[in-house]
Amino acid sequence: MLEAVIANMNTFGRVAVCGATSEYTDISRGSLDLVNVIYKRIAIKGFLFTDFMIHHFPDFMAKTSNYLRTGELKVIEDISLGMESVPSAFVGLFNGSNVGKKIVSLIDEED
Template sequence: MIGYFPEGIDIYFDNVGGEMLEAAVANMNIFGRVAVCGVISEYTDAGKRAALDMLDVVYKRITIRGFLAGDLINLFGEFISSAVNYLRSGKMNVIEDISKGVETVPSAFVGLFRGDIVGKKIVQIADE
């Protein structure tokens, strides 16, 4: 993960948990913030839990906050408007992990549960 974020991470949205969350915390900048909305890596393996380096959390003063999407449904319209503006202006970038071909669907799906993916997972079925 360090190759993707050579200057560290200020804000991380997590819905995977496990090793992905551990890697993000290890690469967080001082006063980094983590929003946790799910732990898909634990849905099928209750024994697979994130083991955060709590020294990183303390020394870097990282804030970790869990939430449910329904808690913020009243902000959805405002979020869409802001997110679209940030994407168009380049203030926010999308990271995509693209697999090509229908034959990659099984491994892409399994990768969701292992935390193998950085960014949004897409399986491209047809050429553009």
């Protein structure tokens, strides 16, 4: 996917990389062709959310809470039911099969 992105980027483009949980256990990764990164002078920078937490977290919480309250921001949840779904839900975090926040509900809230 990254090679396709880089091939279609503009010169001096920037790529922010965060959240590669599905990559943690992938031992079949090939090497990345960096020729386009060099010729297009593309900057690739990884980051963790904690890099921004101290300075931006209070403002983030205030704005996000308001957006959730007013319905401007919708939460996407991928909910599995029952204790028996825990193993497959956990594996799904590493193979990219979930969408949004992964939750395992031990009781059916609709009952």
